[in-house]
Amino acid sequence: MIEIENVTKRYGSQTAVADVSFRCETGTVTGFLGPNGAGKSTTMRILAGLTPATSGRALIDGIPYRSLPNPGRAVGVLLDASAQHPGRTGREVLTLGSMLLGLPRERVVQVLDLVGLDKKAADKRVGNYSLGMRQRLGLAHSLLGNPSTLVLDEPANGLDPEGIFWMRGLLREFADRGGTVLLSSHLLHEVEAVADHLVVIGNGRIAADGSKKELLAGAGTLVRALDPQRLGQALAQQGVKVTPTADGALLVDAEALVVGQAAAASGTVLSELRPADGAGLEALFLQLTATATAAAPAGAVNNAPMEAVR
Known part of the structure; x- marks a missing residue:
């Protein structure tokens, strides 16, 4: 252990x-x-x-x-x-x-x-x-x-x-x-x-x-849109956290209903909308590390010697 x-x-x-x-x-x-x-x-x-x-x-x-x-x-x-x-x-x-x-x-x-x-x-x-x-x-x-x-x-x-x-x-x-x-x-x-x-x-x-x-069970909602930037802005205006994935999708920290309503209100066409469980570890990693970066005190770690924080 x-x-x-x-x-x-x-x-x-x-x-x-x-x-x-x-x-x-x-x-x-x-x-x-x-x-x-x-x-x-x-x-x-x-x-x-x-x-x-x-x-x-x-x-x-x-x-x-x-x-x-x-x-x-x-x-x-x-x-x-x-x-x-x-x-x-x-x-x-x-x-x-x-x-x-x-x-x-x-x-x-x-x-x-x-x-x-x-x-x-x-x-x-x-x-x-x-x-x-x-x-x-x-x-x-x-x-x-x-x-x-x-x-x-x-x-x-x-x-x-x-x-x-x-x-x-x-x-x-x-x-x-x-x-x-x-x-x-x-x-x-x-x-x-x-x-x-x-x-x-x-x-x-x-x-x-x-x-x-x-x-991985609590990874949020995965969504793909024809205009992901527009959808991301609509969700952000509602205070919903959005994290882009490497393959162009959005990982959203909200239920599918909230995402669908934001898409309808902004006139954004969706091509995929589902629980993010299947999106796997990459989506979870992006979500968690983005949150950690945003929460870190300014200069607390990123300014440390590079050899010290690998």
Whole structure:
């Protein structure tokens, strides 16, 4: 289990994350979502003991990462797949890791096979790896100690569709065997496919925290119009919150009847009007992060150092 309790991180006068709290239950995959600069990476670095929190605490099975007797045997961490020695082979990287963790050399062969790196790839220098190969090596390293918890930041970055599908199955199987996964990703459809629980962060604060089912069930109304700008203005005049989606639709925080009445009053022709449940995670993400941005105090997070709030 992962517990983030009232975590705040400040860099001088700038706040990267503010009073962040959430839990990742054993046997689940938790999708940790937010736009660039929202505070995801800062929170994960605090959890992994790489950045000290200004206040609050981050626990893995009730213990801070730095207090674990052999952290790599309890927690697998992948925060940056590029942070690997380019002059070593993939096999050498994992062999050194196995020696540090006190593992038999056979474990290196097992994880190479698990992530799909064959002998040719394993004996190639990491500097010659593609980004997708580095991600597989990073996942192999995180799994090396046979941990019960995984903390992964953008693990699918650089993977091809087949690799993304493979990773989804890997994480689902890990959780189904009783593991705990905290997964940050910009690939919303993949998170939606694998996650049990969702935590959305915006401007350093939690915007939503709940099961995938309950969060997606309350996503509002999805509408498409021949003149979406006109409809959006009509709804805004009534004080209704409207969020454009990437494919030209509008996500409206109101019932379909309200949308229909606004369309009729403004003379706007609708081509689609339905509950937004089926619009999925993208619509929810846009709605929640837009709300978090609007609610954030001026300069509270967006002016913090960029390396601090990824």
